[in-house]
Amino acid sequence: MSNPFNPPTIAGAAEAGSPEAAVLEPARRWRRLRQRFLRRRMAIIGLAFVLLFLLLALMGPLVAGDPSEQHFDAVLQGPSFAHPMGTDDLGRDVFARIAGGARVSLLAGVCSTALAMLVGVPVGLVAGFYRGWVDPIIMRLNDVMLAFPFLIFAVGLAAILGASLRNVIIALAVAQFPAVLRIARGEALMLREQDFLAGAIADGTRDAAIIARYVLPNSLNALIVQATVAIPAAIIGEATLSFLGLGVQPPTPSWGVMLTHAQPYLAQAPLLALFPGLAIALVTLGFNLLGDGLRDVLDPRSGR
Amino acid sequence: MSLLEVEHLRVEFATEDGAVIAVKDVSFTLEAGEILALVGESGCGKSVTAMSIPRLLSGDDLTLGGSVRLNGVDLAALSERQMQEIRGKEISVVFQEPMTSLNPAYTVGHQIGEVLRRHEGLSRRQATARAIDLLELVGIPDPRRRVQSFPHQLSGGMRQRVMIAIAVACQPKVLLADEPTTALDVTVQAGVLDVIQNLRDSLGTAVILITHDLGVVADVADRVVVMYSGRRVEQAPVQAIFSRPQHPYTVGLLGALPARAVTQGGRRRLTEIPGMVPPPTSDPDECQFHSRCPRATSACTLERPPLGEVADGHLVACYHPGPGGHSAR
């Protein structure tokens, strides 16, 4: 039989660490969060990948040189000392293009997520806080948007808006908006049942201040975790759009564009497709591992 | 030989902030047909003490010390399979929150019957018949109908009665009741306490009652162990605890009750115990209560006071025992 005696044991044991005695200083709290994070090896690996690509994006041209410089005397070369990842069909250094692509990828990922949050978080918090007649309308519209798969939605929007980095960001932001809104609303719904919110109303706090000073700060953890999931999705989105020619236009380097360019040469120079593919995989993996770690540390209740 | 003998029990958990010694050193015995109350405030280790008896605490971060003997058999020496035979049949447990302890997917009759089929090998039909008897035993009206009910169809008091029915289905020798009435209303609580007392009277079940409520203790217990910071500080028959408390902590707990309010400077006041429970992370060789104690002297910080007998069956761990509120200082 499923043993009915088991569940409360360890919980009961944790209680034994008397709450009266549990006095933590703020500095210690940070140290504890850091320790908890540092204990998760996969999260550290994730953080390392993310930092690596961030560094590449920031210092790309300095380290790897000009991604647009063409050398027609050295096309489709394999890795060498001068070109660590070889050159493409126009003799451009692949490493420099990966670095340049990192800039575009991270820019698209971070900016589109930020944009989606900028709009989605306030709308979600307000909808969840007030409920009333606004909430069901917003949520039904949201459901309609959620019904489209993220990428298909983004592709459709980008096709309408036209191809450019700015439009890619806008398309990805709009496609991410429903998920962000749902998370923010969920947090607000949960927080409005808390006694401290009732206390704020009893204080005489204005609604705007309640949302800004009570609801938003307490939903931050969940939103940060959501961002680490959203950014890699947007990075893949950018690569997909660019691959389809709906995103960043040549000669600006982008991993998606690089994949398109590599396609005709798959037989001759398979490495040409490998490196951008690997970059997409690694940065996505990095963000996901980091997100899992942050979720465990910051937002334990959403974990399993 | 007593029915249950707990000797020098020590329970330590490894946590992110170092070791937490939930139970430092607890010993007591339980006789057949006796109701023993473990009393203390949150964090005193009373629940952990009780849960370690049927070995319900587990995990890599746990260190256990001391021994628990049931009818002279050391439970620590048994295999997990042998232990499963003991749980539910010899020792069973009733928890505070009955809703989370019952499986919402099965009828209460099924859940009571499951224990009987497993431990006593009854058929489904026999088990259901016994389940009806048990529901009647714990005072559930119309047991023939109720045996078909699902947990969510019952009130809190009914669910707790069902939990007790499951716990006593195999007529265990020891029943551990961890705050069994804390989640219930007073008018319902009285009925559940009656059921526990009647089980003792009719089946001879020995009960360990874990509670923070001194009113409940006065109501049903025969003997009381007062715990503070993972140790037994006082033990006595129930009348003695209330009429002649010896340890200043027991005296403080009783004095803090609104019914024992005193008039001070024209105002009615409750007697407070100043200060806080010491953190469970260390175990210095001193009286753990000295920083909050009105009677504390230098002796209290030099060495831990041993448990001494002040009257027949009345033990106290204090250098300055006595029922008085405030004395030396």
Place this chain on the structure above:
Amino acid sequence: MHGDDDSAVLEVTGLKKHYHSGSRLHGGRHVVRAVDGVDLTIGAGEVLGLVGESGSGKSTIGKCVVRLTVPTAGTMRLLGRDISSLSRREMRPLRRDVHIVFQDPYSSLNPRMSVGEIVGEPLRQHGEGTRRERDGRVGEMLERVGLRQQMRLRYPHELSGGQRQRVALARALILGPRLVVADEPVSALDVSVQASIVNLLLDLQRDMGFSCLFITHDLSVVEFISDRVAVMYLGRIVETASRADLFKDPQHPYTQALLSAAPVADPASSRRSSRIVLTGDVPSPSAPPPGCPFHTRCPVAVPRCSTEVPPLVGVTSAEHPVACHLVTPEDGGPDASQGEVTSVHHPS
């Protein structure tokens, strides 16, 4: 010193709060009558204890009084002004006069604010003084509730349950309200901590002179703290009396059962005393029984009780109203312990 001011601080009449529960899809919605017609008055400087078991609606009354929820019907006059239908905006200036302390000190303080910010928040929201003046008042208030000034930099998770409840009190009192609703403020605390918070609340109440609606299920605390006591059952008040009268001469059978069921920390008196054991459970507030809400569990109920709702009227004394058909001017309340006690089955 209590009740010398004639005008009531709070006057509640015919208060009802009904919730809708269930969905329209699944067997239709039904109405939960959490509070179903309650009258009560609290005088200046008076502590009214509101006692009841879970589901009696006592907390809902508290939430209505501080307007955390909108009552379905009835009026609530705070210092003479009807607040029952004010909007959030209209209510805001009146929040100087009424505040609330919750049961669970672990969820009633914003974890992202420091103690100083939490206690100063009411001042800030009502635009009181400069930042420096507010800091000064926060420091004073913290000391008044027995916390050191340095505590202002701490965060709620660093405090013990008792300390948190002190912070909650400081925050509720900093604007000098005329009425404080205390919703089970000590129920989540250990006995020894409970004693210090109860003492503190009474000291502050006497020094500052606010009135208090003290909501609890704990009779011993009520007996200690209240001037007057109101007993609730299933959304209605069944008896109101001064503390002394209620504990000496409980007239409603439910009050009698409640008093007899409460365990007393004295083995000599509590054992074997004739306890009134109530059968059955509290009916659901979504399907209250007709007539007297208590008749399904009442040991002395007569046929009339299941058809006619007894009004809350003073039969033996105007100061001691009871909602029971069986109260008579000569004999007072019925003796519930003499009823046909269909007690729990005890097969031996």
